[in-house]
Amino acid sequence: MTQASLARIGARGGAVTLLGQVLMVAVRMGALIVLARLIDPGTFGLVAIVAAISTFAVSVVLFGLPMAVAQAETLSRPAKSTLFLVNVGLGLLLGAALFLSGGWLARAYGDERLVGVAHWLALIPVLIGLATQSRAQLMRSLRFTTLFFAEVVALVVGTGAAVFLAVRGAGLEAVLTQQLAPVALQVVLVVVGGRWLPGRPGALAEVRSLLAVGLRILGMNVLKNGSRQVIVPVMGLSVPAAALGNFDRAQQLIVTPINLTVDRMQQVVVPVLSKLRGRPARMRAYAQRALLLGAYGTATVFLLLAVLGRPLVRVVLGPGWETAGVVIQILALGATCRVLGQTMQWIFIAAGATRQGLRFNLWTQPLVVAVSLAGLPFGVLGVAVMNSVAWALFWPVATVAAARAAGFPAGSFFVGPARAICLFGIPVAAVAALPLLLGLSDGVTVVLGLVLGGCAGALSRLLFRTVRSDLDALVSTARLALARRTSPASARPERTHGANLHERD
Incomplete structure (x- = not known):
């Protein structure tokens, strides 16, 4: 299989998986809304x-x-x-x-x-x-x-x-x-x-x-x-069922995008990266682009949930779920780092470094649980706060460990996502939060916040060359996914900031 055809198959598989993710999130969210009201x-x-x-x-x-x-x-x-x-x-x-x-x-x-x-x-x-x-x-x-x-x-x-x-x-x-x-x-x-x-x-x-x-x-x-x-069963021993239900629904709203991004995309990314193991530069370039999808996509969604989660939950779930709105805002902050940290498992597996990955998880994952449950004396909100703290610490540690195991510089996996969050995700969330200051109804606040956030994203692309280059790289990946056959032009190297799939070895 040629490099160009492998890139096209990987891109097309990623596009199909992302489309599936969008549809599955829509179905799950729709069901959650209906079932929560019944x-x-x-x-x-x-x-x-x-x-x-x-x-x-x-x-x-x-x-x-x-x-x-x-x-x-x-x-x-x-x-x-x-x-x-x-x-x-x-x-x-x-x-x-x-x-x-x-x-x-x-x-x-x-x-x-x-x-x-x-x-x-x-x-x-x-x-x-x-x-x-x-x-x-x-x-x-x-x-x-x-x-x-x-x-x-x-x-x-x-x-x-x-x-x-x-x-x-x-x-x-x-x-x-x-x-x-x-x-x-x-x-x-x-x-x-x-x-x-x-x-x-x-x-x-x-x-x-x-x-x-x-x-x-x-x-x-x-x-x-x-x-x-493990957190929900342990909490169930001391937390009332209603409070546990609020925490679980909020956690499901967070975990669903992670499952459908990290776990589902792993089905595409790992097989393609594994076929590039003998070409380290190309493997690293493909991995960088895959990580940008999570940084500009899922992480930005979580930052929006962190500011709009409470009015959004009041709109979609109705009365009886007030605690879930607060919990989701707290968990979303940690999930921004969590999704980026857990994508590092792609690198461990594809690079053939499963032994190092296992050793890393042996101490980090129990530590995440321990830090999260340290908030249990303060109820579901305490657990949510400590869970977010744990994942915020996990991301940089996981990035360094995975890059070292694969023999790549850690900065190549850290700088791109960090840039996406600082120059794109945070400005989008900050502008989306402005309607909260106006005392509008929950529905209007959410819709206006999303519109303003989208405008902030467009402005960020306009102002920052690196953001524009990253987003253009993702667009070119989408176009590659839609291509029916590889033309000579599509096989030529394309220069994008920090994520060149066709980079020379």
Whole structure:
């Protein structure tokens, strides 16, 4: 595969994934708005306890194998079948453990409804185990459009079923459907779209090296997801269900863009970066451009949430969710750094530095949890403040560690995102906050703030040459994604500030 065609496939895969992200965020936000007005916060808090455990179990079931397979140079059919059995076995084991834990959870949290919640959500690790290798094959063959279709269709249909149940008066059943139905449908679509079925497994020795890589990626994922998921169950032991529901909804509003940016884009970025491992300069240039997407896109969204979160929550969620508005403003500040810090995992994996990545996560992710829970004596707001402090410290440390592991200068991964935040994101958020001073209605404040923020972004592009160069680089990536074939002109080197995909070695 030529460098130009690889760049085009990577750009097109990124564009498809970003389009999927936009659609999925829209669906999730729409469902959140509707369900929050039909179902009480306590029900969300109840399901959040088990959902956090289920999500953690999914990290173990994956065993890091999708990314390990995506970066492997060769992989035989018997080896794929062996890995399939590993994922299915882990899914059955973790699903059974969650199913049997229902009684213990009910006693620990004093609510018998947790038994049924645990029984239903125990299906999720099993389903994920069945589809993991089909998803890995799609990623390995760079078939990002098929993945996009499966994820979006499954989410739309599954979420629609949850909203339908809620409108008809169901509460707990609707929230459980929102968790389970998209996963079940996505499994069917991925397996069918992947056109791959397991055969006779090979010898375990054939996949030993992949399992070793997967184990290290598993460690990174478990530590990363543990830092996301352990906070809610621990808070549930001392925080009322309604307050926990407010925190969980606010956290979901934050985590959803991170999942759909960092985790989904990883499916595109890691396979492409791995193919450039033998060309360090080009690998670094592609990574820089990928990081700019998060800096100018997701990080700016979080800064807007930090200033407009409270009126936005009052508009979209209605009464009973006032605490969530404050929590989301606080968490959004930390999420600005969190999304940039967690993208460094792309570098660890693609550079073949999973051992260093695991060592780094072994001490940083537990520290994030510890710092966050240090705010527990002050309730949900205290946890939110300390969580943001933890992620603000995490970003520069993660950048330095990943760059060092890959053999790149840290400044090449830090300067671009920092420039995007200082010269673009912060001015956009500052100008968007001006309507808060005018005493307008919540709806008008949000709309006017977004309009003014957009104008501030356009002015920033006009005033700062580096911002203009960065945004032009992202636009050229989008154009590359839309190109149907590579012309000689598109294969020529293009000069952009700090992120040249076609840079010479």
